[in-house]
Amino acid sequence: MTATDTHRAIDAVWRIESAKLIAGLARMVRDVGLAEDLAQDALVAALERWPESGIPDKPGAWLMATAKHRAIDRLRRNKLLERKHEELGYEIDTQQESAVADLEATLDDPIGDDLLRLVFIACHPILSTEARVALTLRLLGGLTTEEIARAFLVPEATVAQRIVRAKRTLTEAHIPFEVPRGPELAARLSSVLEVIYLIFNEGYSATAGDDWVRPALCEDALRQGRILAELAPREPEVHALVALMEIQASRFGARTGPSGEPILLLDQNRARWDQLLIRRGLAALARAEKLGGAMGPYAYQAAIAACHARARTAAETDWERIAALYAALARLTPSPIVELNRAVALGMAFGPAAGLEIVDQLTAEPSLKEYHLLPSVRGDLLAKLGRYDEARVENERAASLTRNARERELLLERAAACARDSRDQASNENPRLFSSGSNTSSPNT
Amino acid sequence: MKFMVIVKANKDSEAGVMPSQELLTAMGNFNEELVKAGVMLAGEGLQPSSKGARVKFSGDKRTVVDGPFAETKELVAGFWLWQVRSKEEAIEWVKRCPNPMEGESEIEIRQIFEAEDFGAEFTPELREQEERLRAQMAAKQ
Numbered sequence: 001m002t003a004t005d006t007h008r009a010i011d012a013v014w015r016i017e018s019a020k021l022i023a024g025l026a027r028m029v030r031d032v033g034l035a036e037d038l039a040q041d042a043l044v045a046a047l048e049r050w051p052e053s054g055i056p057d058k059p060g061a062w063l064m065a066t067a068k069h070r071a072i073d074r075l076r077r078n079k080l081l082e083r084k085h086e087e088l089g090y091e092i093d094t095q096q097e098s099a100v101a102d103l104e105a106t107l108d109d110p111i112g113d114d115l116l117r118l119v120f121i122a123c124h125p126i127l128s129t130e131a132r133v134a135l136t137l138r139l140l141g142g143l144t145t146e147e148i149a150r151a152f153l154v155p156e157a158t159v160a161q162r163i164v165r166a167k168r169t170l171t172e173a174h175i176p177f178e179v180p181r182g183p184e185l186a187a188r189l190s191s192v193l194e195v196i197y198l199i200f201n202e203g204y205s206a207t208a209g210d211d212w213v214r215p216a217l218c219e220d221a222l223r224q225g226r227i228l229a230e231l232a233p234r235e236p237e238v239h240a241l242v243a244l245m246e247i248q249a250s251r252f253g254a255r256t257g258p259s260g261e262p263i264l265l266l267d268q269n270r271a272r273w274d275q276l277l278i279r280r281g282l283a284a285l286a287r288a289e290k291l292g293g294a295m296g297p298y299a300y301q302a303a304i305a306a307c308h309a310r311a312r313t314a315a316e317t318d319w320e321r322i323a324a325l326y327a328a329l330a331r332l333t334p335s336p337i338v339e340l341n342r343a344v345a346l347g348m349a350f351g352p353a354a355g356l357e358i359v360d361q362l363t364a365e366p367s368l369k370e371y372h373l374l375p376s377v378r379g380d381l382l383a384k385l386g387r388y389d390e391a392r393v394e395n396e397r398a399a400s401l402t403r404n405a406r407e408r409e410l411l412l413e414r415a416a417a418c419a420r421d422s423r424d425q426a427s428n429e430n431p432r433l434f435s436s437g438s439n440t441s442s443p444n445t
Numbered sequence: 446m447k448f449m450v451i452v453k454a455n456k457d458s459e460a461g462v463m464p465s466q467e468l469l470t471a472m473g474n475f476n477e478e479l480v481k482a483g484v485m486l487a488g489e490g491l492q493p494s495s496k497g498a499r500v501k502f503s504g505d506k507r508t509v510v511d512g513p514f515a516e517t518k519e520l521v522a523g524f525w526l527w528q529v530r531s532k533e534e535a536i537e538w539v540k541r542c543p544n545p546m547e548g549e550s551e552i553e554i555r556q557i558f559e560a561e562d563f564g565a566e567f568t569p570e571l572r573e574q575e576e577r578l579r580a581q582m583a584a585k586q
Contacts, residue, residue, distance in 0.1 A: 008531065008533045009533050009536070009537065011531070011533065012530075012531055012533035012534040012536065012537040013537055015530055015531075015534055016482065016534065016537055016538070059537075112481075216446075216530065219446075219528055219530070220530075222483070222528075223482075223483035223484070223528070224483065225483070226480075226483030227481065227482065227483040230480060230481045230483075231481075253559065276486060276487060276526070277486075280486065
């Protein structure tokens with residue numbers, strides 16, 4: 001094995017072991033920041049020694065033993081030992097002799113609980129959203145600062161600082177290393193789910209390109225979701241979020257055309273959807289529903305995604321059900337974006353006039369003023385109703401609002417088509433009601 | 446990235462000898478670990494090749510050959526689909542797998558193609574052709 005090979009292998013070991021390592025250490029030293037530093041020290045030791053000695057048979061146990069020794073050294077050096085003696089020193093001293101055997105037990109047994117505690121602390125509401133995201137990827141995903149920076153297109157120093165600050169905030173606020181109980185649990189869990197979905201969306205919204213990091217971010221988020229579903233198997237919304245991500249990820253191969261242009265949901269080649277991920281998504285949704293969680297916000301979104309996944313062709317989509325699910329979602333988490341999606345579904349299920357009624361109400365919504373999909377959807381519905389002049393104006397407006405060049409092109413093409421249709425209409429007085437153009441305005445891609 | 450991790454056959458697996466209780470338990474634990482780590486997407490064990498068949502192609506001709514097949518060590522006895530961050534990670538996981546057979550055995554790690562992997566070689570025409578093929582496969586399901 002060359003040195004580079006060994007380094008790559010160490011990276012892989014780190015990715016598998018780091019979260020467990022940090023979680024186990026955090027339980028012992030009761031400080032996530034310190035636990036992470038100790039784990040990093042162990043990694044540095046591995047990078048120094050393993051290229052010569054080879055990778056040990058139980059790399060996780062080796063890293064844990066090394067980190068524990070570092071913990072003792074550090075605590076002695078910092079004279080923290082006296083203060084921490086009762087909670088930590090005794091445990092370590094008595095364990096030192098049969099260190100490895102005990103460590104394996106430590107790593108194997110209550111690690112699930114420790115990991116769950118780590119998940120909750122990394123997503124603690126005391127931290128900013130950016131800090132939660134960075135800390136989650138770093139502590140739980142085993143990503144380096146550089147990898148996180150590349151994924152989020154920010155300078156490495158920014159991420160490094162976010163992580164340092166976040167760790168300090170947690171230490172200073174004496175955030176306990178525990179799984180929240182009772183009424184606090186729901187709010188804290190929703191913060192965790194939000195962070196995971198945010199990471200997923202960061203990767204998902206990036207169009208295909210040369211940068212492999214961003215699609216990998218979706219895989220990282222999915223992985224965290226799957227891990228969380230094992231750690232908290234009785235929480236329906238966790239399964240629902242996993243379902244949503246699995247189904248959305250199943251469309252990866254169909255979401256961009258040969259030259260990287262985005263392809264919207266209804267125009268996608270469904271044969272390219274990953275059936276394995278769809279099956280996994282539907283199974284996760286079924287688990288959420290079985291746990292009584294069919295009416296959570298992620299469950300509704302997953303159910304909508306499942307409607308699309310089950311339709312073999314775009315025409316077979318159950319729009320009535322999708323409209324009803326959006327209505328339920330809007331009652332639970334009211335949002336103009338959800339309403340806009342509901343309008344699209346209503347338009348598909350009951351004709352463009354039904355959709356337009358909702359969209360017209362949304363035009364007064366201040367938060368959608370600059371949102372290009374509002375005029376885009378409205379333009380589409382108007383065109384279907386044969387109101388081509390109004391439709392053209394809306395498409396042009398949408399084109400002026402979008403920041404995506406390809407989308408702008410598409411919208412201007414549609415505006416031009418509206419202008420043509422308007423002229424035809426004037427010449428033969430024969431409006432093409434319910435024209436069957438592709439529904440490129442759907443925001444639910 | 447996704448990998449197919451292939452467990453190769455041996456004389457026992459080809460003879461239909463079931464694994465010991467101990468091995469089944471160890472393998473069960475390993476699978477659980479994979480699931481808990483969010484790595485395992487799917488996995489199956491395969492029946493001996495005596496229950497399978499091959500279809501040989503020569504130009505337009507097709508010839509069906511029933512199992513069993515001779516080259517035992519090249520046959521597949523089971524497989525997983527894993528999603529991991531690198532080939533090295535897949536290797537690390539395989540190293541943690543209990544020996545899947547009594548005595549000698551082998552596990553092969555192969556990366557699964559994704560459309561991006563074809564890069565510039567994968568022209569729009571080729572893509573279109575692949576999409577047609579996939580559409581046909583889906584239609585036949």
